Amino acid sequence: MIQVLSNDTIQKIAAGEVIEKPSSIVKELVENSIDAGATNIVVEIKNGGLDYIEVLDNGKGIAKDEIEIAFKRHATSKLNDFNDLYNLQSLGFRGEALASIVSVSKVIISTRTNDEKLGHKVYFEDGKKIEERPIAKNIGTSIIVKDLFYNVPVRKRFLKSKTTEANSITNLMYKLAIGNYGIGITYIKDDKLIFETKEKENLNSVLTELFGVNIVDNLLEFTLSGREYKINGYISNNKYYRANRSLQYIYINGRYIESKEIRDSIETAYKAVIPNGRYPVFQIFLSINPKHIDVNIHPNKEKVQITILEEILNSIQLKTKEILNQEFSLPEIKSKDDIKENILFQEDNSIKDLLEKFENNKATNSISNTNTDKIEKIEHDNTGKINLDNNTTSEEDFNNFVFESNEYYSVNTNTQEDLEIKEDYNIEIEEVNFIKENDFNEYIYIGTIFKTYLLYEDRVNNRIFIVDQHAAHERVLYEEFLKEFEEDEVIIQELIVPITIDLKQDEYDLYLENKDIFGKIGYNVDLFGGRTIIIRSVPNILGNAKNEQLFLDLLDSISNSDKKDGLDSIYKKIIKNSCKNAVKAGDSLSEMEIRELLNKLMNCKEPYTCPHGRPTLIEMSKYELEKEFMRVK
Template sequence: MGKIKVLDNMTIQKIAAGEVIENPASIVKELVENSLDANAENIVIEINNGGKSYIRITDDGDGIPKDDVSIAFKRHSTSKLNNINDIYSIMSLGFRGEALASISTVSKMEILTKTSGSEAGVHSHIEEGEVISSDIVGCPKGTTMIVKDLFYNLPVRKKFLKSDISEGNQINDIITKLVLGNYEKSIKFIRDGKTILHTSKNKDLLDTIYTVLGKDFANNLIQIDYKDSYIRINGFISNNNLYRGNRGHQYMYINGRSIVNSAISKSIENKYKSLIPINRFPIFVLNIDIAPGEIDVNIHPTKQEVKFINKDRVIGTITNCIERYLLSSCSIPQISMNKDNQKDAKSELPKLYNLNDNDLDKASNITDEIVVRDFITNGYNEIENLEIGNNLDFKFSNNENKENLIESYKLINESDKNFKSNDPNSDNINDEILIEEQTIQDQLLDINPIGRIFNTYIIAESKDEEKIFFIDQHAAHERIMYEKFKKEYEEESITVQQLIVPEIIELTNSEMNKLLDNIKIFIKLGFDLEEFGSNCIALRGVPLVFGNPKGRELFLDILDNIDFEVKSSYDLKVEKIMKISCTKAIKSGDKITDSEILALLKDLRSCKNPYTCPHGRPTVIEMSKNDIEKEFLRII
């Protein structure tokens, strides 16, 4: 007898079901997506024991016709496809006809359903994928699915289920994704008899975020809305004050489908580098709408991944859009002594501009209107280059001539005004975006330094807004130095140093193919290389990075990251720029003079992002007069 044999049908079905149904959360996801596809407006999800013993999904959707119930639980039976070409125009969440068949193969199921045109509904029991009984009953329009005893016929799979709490938490995570992606629906979640979540039908995504994730999330989000002829992007991203230790709060939807896409997530995270602390992750709820023919949704058993025809265009548009909104909305963290005295979530959101399909290109050409001088990096020895506007109330502790300083400030301000008014490119700058770029520094423009504490923190006052600010001298100088080095490096033309002895690098077959596909990028970045035998290359020339030749290490870094749109060797040297700026910056405990403080604040205002150091720590924090007076019981 031969070794190869054909498996029996039930074994085949159970193996196939295991690809789709991993745990109770998988069942909840599939059934709720069916409800959404059936145009349900109200959905109730009930579970017991983490969903292992009982799951019930009730909706008021279209229902299933009585005659279709008998075939709805057979494999590959679906109402959403007629032929293979329909896959390329899919807008529904489900389409392969595997969910009901898979669930019914590994559990005991009941269905209660009625369509709007029927006088009565049908109540059926299903086991092992077959309808074992069916009755005509009275019921409202819609469908109720009941799933009991998951994996009762697969005891080995049942052993691998986690505790009731863990499985219930996974269901909670799935429901959170479904709710945020369908905020216009009413979804109720009942866990072991207790209502955990109940959202109303709402046109406002922010309100849903507030309900599901809480006030702290909603208070620190930036709304984005972009549209061109190819793609629409809208939703919310976190500002520089909101982040988490993992990617658990990154919600992404393609045409309403919740997906995971590491390339998009990493490209977004790259835009937060130096804005949030290292090893922390941004939060976002992004809805991406694109023509269904531009994506392939049929590449993963649970449909959590999609493939883009033009991946570079999609990722490039998303990251450019996020960068514009993010940089225009950084803010100073607030010290609040009374946490209950916070404004409503909506009122805390920054006022943002809306981008159209031409604004991104315009925004990328905007140059800083503030004249950036190199004063602070030259040891603070040229006080005549300072610019502090009208903030002249600084109390000098040494014998500097204040009157001469004031006259110098006035001259500098006048020269800046003349420079700006004569700028031949000023008419080409998008006014709406320019306003936002100016308001980034508004909080820092009108502050008066009044002292320092612990030889580390500068104290400044804003009388108009009745606030005081604490500036970390080391973090602030780090930011200034970081942007200086970054600008120098990005604008530096590539210098190639030829090697006396070529460096031979062995590659795997896949690495070699990747190199050959992207050879022009390596040449552009300053590498002089050629093939050297099978899966080997010879480096004959390498780029100079900060005055030092960088060969094997930089080459392999770029090769490893080429899939994530490496456009320059700077993309891989952020950490080095951070290190250089850190080592050359003023340290905590260093005593600096009054003129150095003024220079530090002036250069900090000129930074594109003055609010965090390169490591993501705040440079400035603020406290309101209102909070101080509450502590002294002046107000209640």
């Protein structure tokens, strides 16, 4: 039998589209406050917003006789007819939010307009007004939401943990604070002040409050104008990047949106400028004639359609490339004496620094580098392509210089080998004649070819071995750290100059949740108040890695994983970075160092591949060699 649904059922079904989780409520209420002309907004949540949400503003308020109407479906002051959608200046317009909220929670609204001497407080429960009374109140509105989904228990069971829901609200509050700089926004979570931006503050000040000075110092101003649009904001330089897209923000006419097209147009300009798998930071604000935008795509209003999108994308990509070309930071060369005391802690010291092999892990690994012949300096021309200019440097000159931020420096091995680590290798091994622990002591060292491959002859069994010194040392470092880790004896490196990092609130919370993991792998971190931490020691195996960037990468890797995989993901990241400390292709080793490397390799549990799956050594029999010369069939 076909029947008309009850209003209560209709309300609850409709609420499911608009109110998916606590952050949906915060978003709708804060946007209402902004549309009401508020210059100061306070948001407070408790227990992830499941138990308590309050949004307080100094906007124009709601008149007494309109309060009950405001909580009815499709009641709005922002539209008169459908055509108004294409001249929309407000964030909200559907007239569904308050009706949806009141149908799935208990709501208390207190409000007063400028024309009223007293304010009014109204209690709603299960979508109905329970009580109303006059109160003394400043101009503006306060809405308190309690017991979310108390009457829809199935929906409540599908919510995430309170911590996860709180982090979702925190991320939302960052978006709202950035997108509405100039409005004072205070965010309180579980009775703790998370951040407070000031009225009339500029974007730079707001970003400093939210993210700290380090990020802001690495941002470049972005401005662009077209016939029907204007764009402004910031993009990061080539020295600052993250392992995920959590610091990318796009706004259209004050509204935060998700746009893969705009995001990709910016990221494309960073190719060959920042490492693969890393993402730029940006805050981009687009002001577009409303007639070119359709925001009526989804109830959350984060997806829009733009009729002039292609024109905007091309302009953004070209402008981003232009800014990066103008502001590109080339590596600096400094005398080693000038930075002797803080070489480990320069922010721009890359984990690829050539001097790491001279300064780090000599005592632990007994493998040092004694000679480097050539360095390639990579420069970018105006087309964005990379030009290689070989510059020969003597060993004496080389020992007197340190290269900072030298992701664009590499050892010239006079081969076409790509030294970038490949993650996937398909290795076919037909037959393995396992080498015993001390066999290499009995083999004859012939020499090193291409400054990379160690050549040994086994005259007893008529065969030769070719060892990749980089892959071999990777395996050694991997298993040394693995042993330390499993035995809870990770060797740490005390930092002479501790590293201070200002974290986002969700990053700070994520660290607190996983601080035992960081402690287990060798990090000694102190809390410094607010969202600031101080790193006092790091795992020794990381050497001269970019310690701040790496710590943030580790946090990002955990945030991208399930909690149960947090240790595994952080561990893999540690290993990947520790491998950068291995001797490189092109590093010259003495016979003593070579012998020690091979002894350590053959003591490994899995000596035949590096941690990434590449072979550490290959074998060739005399018969196979003679076949190549056609001496045998």
